[in-house]
Amino acid sequence: MIELTKTLEDGRELVAEIERRTGQNLAACYQCGTCTSTCTANMAFDYPPHVMIRMLQLGMVDQVMSSHTAQLCYDCMTCSSRCPVRIDVADVIETAKNMADERGLPEPERALRLFRKLFLRNVSRHGRLHEASLLFWYNVKSGTLFNDMSLVPLILRKKKVHIHPTRIRNRREIRRIFSVVKNYPRLKK
């Protein structure tokens, strides 16, 4: 059971923050469901996009921030391009995800978050993404050693992989960028 009155009070401030960060007016949503019917990721979501918006209208920010949906949405922006009242649904969901990251909320979709963290660590080290080492570290750290191994012979045969990373010269500038910005998915030291 959701305690609606209490939820409303607690959540109001965070909903206001989401609206401020995205510049969206969530009250405009009348639950037509267009966002959900166009969503390719909905099959993997716990809450469909229109329910995410409804929950925010009700102040249920905690549930929204710690949902699988917030982590899983890959920002294809189909929903945003089709919303009849022009709510940028993808931006709202992405912002909820970023706020969840900033607050260090419990981690649904651990594998996915691990992927994001390793991707950004890879870029912060070399200045460019080195696909081979990303695949290696992801498989080791996620414990799925054979993930995408079926692609390896093909990638080798087609010469689509570099064994060693290509590193840029001015890595100091890249390190500076990563140190100035704090709110991105990071591995714990």
Place this chain on the structure above:
Amino acid sequence: MSDAAGKSYSYYPGCSLKSSSMEFDISFQAVAAALGIGLDEIHDWNCCGASPAPHHRVESLGVLLSARNLHIAGATHDAVVAPCAGCYNRLKTAQFKLAGDEELREQTGEVLGAEVRYEAEVLNIVQMLNREISPEALAEKAQGRLEGVKLAPYYGCLLTRPADILKFDNPRDPRSMEPLLGATGAETPFFAFKTECCGSYMGLPRKEIVLTASRRIIEVAVSSGFDALVTACPLCHQNLDLRQPQINKAFGTELRLPVLYFSQAIGLGLGIPPEELGIDALAVAPDLDRWKVGAA
């Protein structure tokens, strides 16, 4: 055969074009050379941060990473071309946010140690080629080389969305690829799944999403009678081409639909030999004998 003698662009290849989608790089460079366009790679460019780097309205990692590339490109060129839809999207987004936010410009300037140059025009490959060669001029060179081939223009997400930032094409029914593709002699009837998402970067962590979403795109193209998909996005290409054997294995299907890069299709039209367009790097090879390429 130069159409625009001496014209040159700053070139942002991005990480994918230098590894898993190297045929996009090879074919784009071959087409540019055939049209007499210079491509000057951005000196010491870095990764744009792609999807994992937060880039939404108040997040700045994605902006700072792309700002550095824009800043370097802007020192020598008025326009930068980014064939990768993701790189293009991030450059445009960074530019949009920098233009509207003085505080962000200051923060970026501090990191870069100079006032940030962010005003170079950012173009995707479809935009750039549309500017450099008209369908009429291409048709003349192509001599109907791809006649009888049905190509499905596949735009995906990041090439057109969000429309208010990219200001490129209609995000629900984009049509910028069609005139040049048609000029090769190919047919480009309406493709219903042209803006449907392929599943993005879920390939490693949540593979079933990618396989399901990409399978639908391929199956709709096959059942609509298309001979190939045409894309301008390395990630779409990876999901639709490289993962096609995975799709077949997961669902017991027997799909075999080639997926070409936009530059490969235009290059074939121009009569550039397939081996100079990296056609042999595709996982699913097109039946070029039937396509009569190089016959003209």
